[in-house]
Amino acid sequence: MSEKPEELRDEGEFGRLCDRLRQLYHGRSPAAVRFQLATIIVDLLIIAFFIATPLIRDRPAFLWVDYSIAAIVAVEIVARMLGSSNVPRLLRQPSMVLDLFILATLLAPQWLENFGFLRILRLWSLSQRGLLWAQLRQTRYREWEDVARALINLVTFLFVVTGFVYTSFFRTTSGIEGYVDALYFTVATVTTTGFGDITLPGVAGKLTSICVMIVGISLFVRLAQAVFRPNKVTFPCPECALQRHEPDAVHCKACGHKLKIPDHDD
Template identity: 45%
Template sequence: MSETARSRTGTLTARLRALYEGRSDRAHRFRYALLAFDLLTILFVIATSFSTHGPVVETINTALGVVLAAEFAARLLIARQRLKFLASPWVIADLVAVMSFLAPLAGEGLGFLRVLRTLRLLRAYPLLFRLRKDFAFFRRNEEVIVASINLAVFVFVMTGLVYATQHKVNPQIGNYGDALYFTVTALTTTGFGDITLDGTMGRLISVVVMVCGVTLFLRLAQVLFRPRKVREPCTVCGLELHDADAVHCKHCGEVIRIETEGME
């Protein structure tokens, strides 16, 4: 590689890192835009699961795949340890989702796996920091929101997996709605029995939905019904969560200053 090409690659890498990892307003707007694009992509996959795919849908699929592949290449470029980056389960799931858009014959339903990256983006510290700063509602209810997102993403991913693996072989799974119905009834252990998954793979998916889904549901119930906490790190012992009206840290007794918006 020539010196000029190396210099251009270094400049591009620096600019991309500033967008993906920086804390400027531009970087935050970029990450919010990525999140919005991910959500729109997922909605597109849901909507098209209810209809027969024609040339228009396939063209949009391919266009989305090209955009997603370019975004994936950008993240690969800025990765400091690329082999470790490529070995990450999040990245593998994202790569499968990108390939599903570029190769519809492999199953466009796998595009649902892209929601995993949406969760990864939400859990990234810079975005969480910005959400806390921008939205008072998020600051007050962060644990409930994150637990709800975890449960929703699990339901969404498992529904996508059910749809991707069953809609061509199981007449009971005709669209995303059928897959969602099965996932919710399995997660809540209602089990009406009107829709079942075929084969060993189907039974394994059912087990994962019930075991992991109930765990996430109980986590959401826990944060909903326990006393609300405020995130304000103690400068002495580091304890982060305190009662909303706390004046002193429960661990070390240090005075803490919790910023509020006033009376609710």
């Protein structure tokens, strides 16, 4: 038998690569779960670098680390595109748009450094992955899902605002002092403590403070609701698709359908 043309063989290998990536990114096999957990760990390390960026920006090795992170993010974006069955829809997703913007700030840190604080939004993007919460729901801590989501949103907001305040108002302060001042101002403003020892100058500073207080207190209220309201579990009703139920519920309170909520307390 004659060998297949080189083009067909390459196309077949490319198709197998796409199928393999699709299984790794969207599958639930043990190998896929391990791969997805590994990507989450890498993401957390990248997020830690983003948080520390204002503190190490002037180090000689910063650009090397920055471009290395850019290469990792670029490879991950390409892999997600290859593993997607609908690339145009993937490119319209907020998480992908955010990752492309983050990649641009990494590739051009000198020109887009004023927007670098938005990189922290990758923490929010990470929280949108279903695997993270699917693993939590299989443990005895599944009732803390809402608390964890609210806490991630609050932490993301704190560091995004801290980065913005540092870039816009405290950049002239050298070393770690300027970043700590920005973080201190953000926490004091979000909690509406208002010590007044650190304030933002001018009209822009006042408007920034107002926005931080309004959004921050909303996130705090959301976190408080998640902590103190009666615990519920996420279990879609097969009949009406109601998502939230009491842990010991036998019937859906919306339609009366009999539920079989798994018990993970063992």
